[in-house]
Structure formats: C-alpha cells, structure tokens
C-alpha cells in the first residue's frame with residue numbers, strides 16, 4: 001500500500017494557536033478548529049486536557065460541531081463517548097449493535113493530535129509528532145509569549161488596537177500590547193478553517209499594580 005508523505009511545511013505539521021487555558025478549565029469544556037481538511041478538538045476530560053481529531057472512529061462523523069462549548073466528548077450520531085485516551089467507553093446498544101470488547105474498542109480510539117502550552121496559551125497541531133512548539137517559535141518568542149500571557153490573565157471588555165501599540169506575530173496569532181493596560185489576542189482561523197474558528201479576546205493584568213514583563 002502506498003503511503004502519502006506530508007511535506008514538513010504543510011499546515012498539518014505546524015502549530016496553531018487555539019485558545020487560552022481558561023477556555024478549557026471547566027469539566028467537559030472543549031474548543032475546536034480545523035487545519036486543512038482535518039477537524040481538531042481540545043477537551044477537558046475529568047481534569048485532563050487532551051487533543052484529538054474531532055472525528056468519530058465509528059462512521060467518521062464530526063463529534064463537536066461548535067467552535068467551543070461544554071459537553072462530553074460524545075458523537076452525536078450513535079452516541080459513542082470517548083475517554084481521555086480517546087477510547088470509546090460508552091457505546092449505547094453495544095451488546096446488540098456493535099459487540100465491541102475492550103481490545104476492539106482500543107483499536108477504535110480517536111486519532112490523537114498534539115497539544116502544547118506556552119504560558120496560558122494553548123496550541124494544537126494535527127501531526128502527533130514533530131518539533132516542539134518552542135522549537136517552532138524559537139526560544140525568545142516562546143518566552144515572551146509565555147510571560148505576556150501570564151501577565152495578562154483577566155478577560156475584559158473588547159479593546160481595539162491603536163497606533164503605537166506593540167504588535168507581535170507568531171503562527172496564526174497576532175498580539176497587540178498596550179503597555180500596563182491590555183493585551184488583545186487575535187487568532188486567525190488556520191488554513192482550511194472558516195472564519196467562525198477565528199477568535200479575538202482582550203486580557204488585562206490581574207490587578208492594577210501587577211508587575212508586568214518588559
């Protein structure tokens with residue numbers, strides 16, 4: 001059988017910013033996106049935040065249709081639900097319809113995706129292996145993003161970037177920094193994803209006198 005090689009610079013091999021940690025902090029919180037033709041989901045399952053292809057392994061339905069929300073990782077089609085390892089654990093009518101034992105269910109685990117954090121920022125990649133997020137961004141940019149995301153943890157009213165604000169770009173992420181005041185974080189939809197997968201959030205320091213990175 002022929003295998004198709006994906007070029008190193010293909011979108012499937014690149015990291016894309018998805019959301020911040022607080023988007024995935026609650027039980028069953030999830031955030032989705034697409035990269036090329038591949039739907040992805042990051043989900044909190046019993047406190048573990050994991051990423052998979054957002055495609056059911058039974059008949060390939062998309063599991064979560066919304067860009068973000070809160071609900072178990074359960075396929076809407078025949079109701080299979082998946083654990084934090086991607087293994088289907090809840091199969092309605094299994095004894096009559098599917099007859100899957102433990103090994104058969106393990107073989108039908110969801111395809112894993114990569115998930116990485118930079119400070120409070122969460123990134124995903126289709127490919128399960130490859131360079132780390134820090135390697136792709138470079139150590140200096142990685143450290144700056146981590147420090148900024150930690151320094152501006154509080155969501156606030158939307159602000160429009162103004163002339164004179166510092167602008168930082170990394171992968172699909174564009175940050176506008178108003179010193180001591182706000183960090184506007186815009187994540188463009190990855191290639192192949194619709195605009196509904198783009199996100200813009202404004203963050204503020206934790207307190208008025210919080211120490212901020214240079």
Ligand code: FES
Nearest residue numbers: 056058059075078
């Ligand atoms: S397609 Fe997902 S449970 Fe059947």
